[in-house]
Amino acid sequence: MKKIIAINSGSSSFKFQLFEMPSEKVITKGLVERIGMDNGIFSIVVNGQKHKEILEIPSHKEAIEMMLEKFKEYNIIDSIDEIDGSGHRVVHGGELFPESALVDQKVIDDIDSLKELAPLHNPANLTGIIAFQQLMPNKPHVAVFDTSFHQSMPESSYLYSLPYDYYKDYGIRKYGFHGTSHKYVTHRAATLLERPVEQLRLITCHLGNGASIAAVKGGKSIDTSMGFTPLAGVTMGTRTGNLDPALIPYLMEKTGKTAEEVIDIFNNESGLLGVSGFSSDLRDIEEEAEKSNPRAELALEVFANRIHKYIGSYATRMNGLDAIIFTAGIGENSDVVRAKVLQGLEFMGVYFDEKLNNVRGEEQFLNHPHSPVKVIVIPTNEEVMIARDVMTYGIEA
Numbered sequence: 001m002k003k004i005i006a007i008n009s010g011s012s013s014f015k016f017q018l019f020e021m022p023s024e025k026v027i028t029k030g031l032v033e034r035i036g037m038d039n040g041i042f043s044i045v046v047n048g049q050k051h052k053e054i055l056e057i058p059s060h061k062e063a064i065e066m067m068l069e070k071f072k073e074y075n076i077i078d079s080i081d082e083i084d085g086s087g088h089r090v091v092h093g094g095e096l097f098p099e100s101a102l103v104d105q106k107v108i109d110d111i112d113s114l115k116e117l118a119p120l121h122n123p124a125n126l127t128g129i130i131a132f133q134q135l136m137p138n139k140p141h142v143a144v145f146d147t148s149f150h151q152s153m154p155e156s157s158y159l160y161s162l163p164y165d166y167y168k169d170y171g172i173r174k175y176g177f178h179g180t181s182h183k184y185v186t187h188r189a190a191t192l193l194e195r196p197v198e199q200l201r202l203i204t205c206h207l208g209n210g211a212s213i214a215a216v217k218g219g220k221s222i223d224t225s226m227g228f229t230p231l232a233g234v235t236m237g238t239r240t241g242n243l244d245p246a247l248i249p250y251l252m253e254k255t256g257k258t259a260e261e262v263i264d265i266f267n268n269e270s271g272l273l274g275v276s277g278f279s280s281d282l283r284d285i286e287e288e289a290e291k292s293n294p295r296a297e298l299a300l301e302v303f304a305n306r307i308h309k310y311i312g313s314y315a316t317r318m319n320g321l322d323a324i325i326f327t328a329g330i331g332e333n334s335d336v337v338r339a340k341v342l343q344g345l346e347f348m349g350v351y352f353d354e355k356l357n358n359v360r361g362e363e364q365f366l367n368h369p370h371s372p373v374k375v376i377v378i379p380t381n382e383e384v385m386i387a388r389d390v391m392t393y394g395i396e397a
Contacts, residue, residue, distance in 0.1 A: 002084040002395055003027065003077070006386035009060065009088065009128030012036060016067060017383040018076065018083070021391050024384055028076050032063045042066060046074045061131040068135070085140040085394045086132045087386035089180065091121035093145030094171060100148065100389040103129055103141040111143065117171070117228075140394030144386045149179030152220035160228075174232075176224035178206040178328075181380040182214045185327045188378050190219070192363070193323060201318040203311050205341070206380065207331035209237035209280065213307060215314035223317055225310055231267055234306040237280035240270040241306055275299040282330050282337065289336075304340035311341070315348055323374040324350065332379050333360045342366075342375065349373040 001020050008015040017029040030044035040057030043050060044067075051074075057063045071077045088103075094114045101107050108126065115122045125143075132141055150158075158174040159167060166172045182204045189204075190197035197219035204214045211234050214224040225233030225241075235241045243266075251262050273280035276299040278288070288296035315321040326338055335357045342352045349372035356366045359377060366375040 002391065003082055004085050004087065004387045004390045004395075005083055006087045006383040006390075007089070007128050007132070008383070008386075009125050014060065014063065014128055015383075017387070018071070019384065019387040021387055021395075024387065028071070028074070029383075030067070030070075032057060032067065035060055035063050042070070044070055044074070046076065060127045061134065064128075064131050064135060080136060083136065083139065085142065085390045086136065087142045087144055087390040087394075088125060088129045088132070089146065089382065089386060090125040090129075090143045091146045091177065092118035092175065093143075093147045093151075094175070095151070097143070097145045097148055098151040100142055100144045100393050102393045103133065103143055107143060117175075140390065142386075142390045142394045144180060144389050146177045146179050147175045149183045150174075150176030150214070150221045150224050153222055153224070157223040172228060174224070174227040176212065176214070176221065177226045177230050178210070178212045178214075179221070180382040180385045181206045181327060182212075182216065182221060182224070184381055184385045185325045185378045186216050186219060188363075189323055189325050189376055192365075192376060192378070193374065195322075200322045201315075201320055202323050202325060203314050203321060204325045204327065205307060205311075205331050206328045207307070207326065207334075207337065208328035210239070211236045211307075211328070211330070213310040213314065215317050217318050223314060231263075234310060235275070235303045236271045237282075238268050238271045238273045240266045240274070272299050272303060275302050282334060286334065286336050300336065300340065304337055307337075307341045308344070311345065312348070321348065321373050323376060326375075326377050327380040332362075332377055335359070338366070338375075338377075345373075350375065 004019045004021045006017045012035045013033045015031050018027040020027055028044060028046055033041040035057050036059060040055050042055055043052045068080050090111055092114050094117060096110050111122055111126050129141055162172060185204050186202055187197060189202055190200055202216040204216055206212050210230055212224055212226045213234060215222050231239050233241050248259060248262050252259060271280060272285055276285050276295050279285055285296045285299050289300055311324060330337055338357055342350055351368045351371035352366045352375050353368050356364060361379055363379060364377045
């Protein structure tokens, strides 16, 4: 048995899960928040009990050292040497990383070279990797990229209708994100459907504060809704999703804002928040919609409408469909959104059961038995995918 730690490192936080592999048993998990700020927060779950402390946590390296000390304090491990490897989520791998990679200096340099494509994420992801390298210099560390799963897209899917030299010279293309989640639910769906993944045509809907849809044919992503950045695609919590790019100079002229300020509005003041006018949290919007708040109702309709359109489009791209998968915070928990998305898809063989749809956070088929297209809620597990890749690219390589 191997102990593998999966890390999702942000600019001021990181999530962790310690697994026993290959059984995939979760030994412990937790979250470190407000790194480098006052009143840092360290949370850990031990034997089903959550422990939380307010501490000063100056840097990622000290946060990781604290986590390892807590592992000893709670008798999870006696020594750091018991951890056999670490896996790290990295948001952007560009075209350099079609799969996960065992970290060496070249991999570090390549991740750093892509920071202009993900300036808020890649440097933070790299900070976590380097900190673990320093603390565990003789153990394997594996980088797992959000973009890798979508590197199977054909050129006709990932190219924009721009001068081709912009792609060749500047790497301007659709990359897609949430790939680890889309990959996990794809393979889990194949298990649940008792069919080889190579035979399946799936639409996977990762719906959270960030949301993306993927067309997965034969186990490979052939198209996805997010683009060059995570701003594209469906309506999200605070992001616009797709819109007419001519709006940028128009809004600059009308409001006097810079291009950077307009893009900030598109990223942080739009989506569900922008349409509803009061919240980016779908739970708040559903609650207000039940009270017949017209803006809340409109926000729900806009959100579901965009997802509904992608499902129709991607079913056409794949010449048919075997299953629709819902995952992530909204996809796993909102029966309201799922129902709105699925209504009207009977023409393409989607027949869902409203009673079965009354489920939150549990794996469940939602379709009637006679439905040619199956509908499944599958809770995502990006951390276990990271741990699996540490075994594949680090331990067993």
